Amino acid sequence: MTLALRPEAGRRDTGGTAGRALRGLIFGLSVLGSGAAGIAAFGPQTAVAEARVSIDEARDMAGVLLQQGRAREALLLAEGILKGLPDDVAALVLKSRALRDLGRFDEADRVAGTARARANAGGTDKDRFFAALVTAQAKASDGKKGLAQYWLRRAAEIAPDDEMKAVAVRDFRYVRSTTPWQVKLSLFAEPSDNLNGAPKTNEFSFAGLTFTNTAAVPLSGMRFGGDASLTYRIALGEQSRINLGATGGIERVRFSQSAKDKVPGIDAADYSRDRLGFSIGYEQRGAAQDWLGSAQLSVSRYWGGGMHISDAVRLDLGYARRLAEGWTGSVRLAYEDETRMDAGQRSAVTQEASLTLTRHWDKSALSLSLGGADIASDSRLVDRQSQTAALKFARTAPVMGLLPSVTLSYAAEDYAQSPFGWWVDPRQDEEWGLSVDVLLPKMDYMGFAPEVGVSFRDRRSNYSIYETQSTDLRLGLKSVF
Template sequence: MGRLSRRFCLAVGVSLSLLAMTQGQAKTVKLSPDQLKAVAIQDLQLGQPERALRYSDALLKRDDQDVMSHLIRARALRDLQQFGTARTSAKTAWSLSETKAELYSSSRTMAQILSSQGHRTRAQWWLRRAVEHAPDERATQQAIGDFRYVKARNPWLARISFSITPDSNINNGSSERSSFLNYRLSEIIAGQPVDYQLPGTARALSGIEYSLGLTTRYRFSETPTQAHDIIFTADVRHYTLSSSAKALAPNAEGNDFAFASYTLGYGHKRINLDRRGEFRTVFDIGQSWYGGDEYARFARLSLGQSYKLQSGNRVNLRVSGEKQDGITRSDSDTVRTDFSYTHRLQSGALLWTNVTGAFATSPLALDEFHELGLRAQLTLPKKVAGATMHLGLWARKRNYDFSPHHRDGRREDRVQADLTMVFNKVDYYGFNPTMRVTASKTDSNISLYDAKRFGVNFGIQSAF
């Protein structure tokens, strides 16, 4: 944490007495409040909090509305490990603060007290306040540096995301009006495949998605090369239907498509390969709900290894497996492998590429599949309209060997493009607004699974 800045020592003028010894005789020296505050701050810097506390008490007897005197007192009490009264003084200073400089100094002082007491998560919130009220860029960077320092030493880490997304297909329904369904039954009844009209809930329904995500971890053990974490995640999504969707499916409600998933797990990270690599293990268990009903329980294991090349580029390999115990769907086992490469281009742009392969087995044949996917994301080196811009492309081919709707099984080709903008110049308490535009299309040999989707996501993310 930084020291109290001398520039906050300007205050109302009154005179107080300081007793000094000169040539063996007592002598009274007249000091103004500004001078006495400067002496008190110097005492704090020299490790004399008792004396600084006495001076601050004397200053407050003359003017109990003086912000700087309360801050000196709070800092002295913190150094004396009297954290409760130190917080009280810092809160008083905050409540009396009027200028940005006073609000900034009060916030940093409170954060320092909380961090010293071990309340680092609360300290991070007060440092966000300091960033919000920083009087200049130098002060902003000081508060951000303090935030990162506290964050690195906080065993608790939480990431919260919230977004609102107008979406053309909230239920992942078909973009077609009709489809050939159950070719065997159709041949028995009609002697040939029959094109059935799809019900409203099977077709694409537009609406708005409200999404809330939480990831929090507690680091219960850490060394310079290893870390052990307990991790909890939550993903909750609710929907409202548009008027056109209600006309298409009058009996449907947005809550019919609501989704929620909660997981609890263990994570381990270890630095290896001459400190160029990092090995990661994550194991978690969880449960999901769909439409308000239990959907599935699952257990997942993920192993990953990253490595930083001499060029500064990074490669990453991950292998994961998931065992799903279906409640309203079938059981399944899925294995997935990902390989990614991150490369800094000569222009300064950052290119991330990924190839993934997966296969799933299940007692229900129509849920077994194998897939191959390719992804790429380009982060532009310069801001566009004051925003950091990310451009993404994704293509996936998935095949199901069996389908009741087609003799050759089910084939799906999906492509997606997205554009994400992070508005760095718009900052509130260290959070930036984001906008993400996504368009995707799924082509299948069974029109039931043909889908088009377009969405605009508005969210927030931490700036540091």
């Protein structure tokens, strides 16, 4: 029996029968994988009867054949539709998917590009979504997983409903998990009333004398910058891998006019900060995914005001485990050797330890972190011991379209000596901090949503010159999947 397509004038609908045919494809990447599916070719044509089907029925049949792994037959049907309707987006999408399942990835990508062009020229949101989706599938199957992630973010952005967006997000996470390269980017802008970390008062009394530093006043303005990290993951087995990483960050400030009036001639370039680092790490997971151990060795270089400030070598060890239903715990140890280039006496060796306990509920989480550090240095401005504590509550499911988190922190620092000599009391600082951050996932673009935060910090010391107070507003972008 042979099939003859019966054109239907004026019909170009991807929301009805054709929509159902395409919806059958969106179980996509994470289910079908990246190779060619099983193929059942047409056998010899021995029947002489002819069956006539409509364009919509042919689209539907092609979608069913693809679900059954019969990509060659689906390809013939899609090409038959395109002979009569060369601009039919649904048929182009079906053809691209069939070519992809047959292992003809370059052809699948080219046809997906044609589908995108036709959809952008006058198609519906569903047309554009499916065209982006098959583009991602073709590129992922061809090993171009970075580009596939871009097109899946694009598909999620233009998805006409939550169901289709969820499919694109799911496939994005699957592709990311199988991609050796991982890139993370973040941007931020922070209006602040104390960019320079100035003390609460610029007057200081010592040995009966009062000293005044006219430049030690809080200066308002904007702090802004960005961070980027690139990780290459090498799988050693199902539960272990090696991570090779590179990180970088820049931070700049812009002083307000009032700050410039307070300290004439102040140069924002003197407050710039830059860093660059490289790392190698190892991760091992439990077979039941109930624990994770890690070790990482990193080297970093820091610049301040355009000058090389310091180099550091750091070793981090971590272990996290599910303790009980809804409970997780983690411990981290670190050792760092920092060599200062601007003032050699301030070089330091730091040893750190921290413990975190987290309680998880269905839509929120509460964590308590405790830590301590010993910083050994020849400089009495650096040599100290510190203790930290932080309590954080975060929503893990949106409430009124928002994902808020609140963190209360405390830090105590005990210096080995006073900055003014061994004959007076050593310096002791205490600092309280409160921060509130709100992620706006409903306002995302291609998976990146704005995040707004405000933080308050108050440091007290037995030497007033080190007492500071600041309020910062944070504006940033964060990936929501």
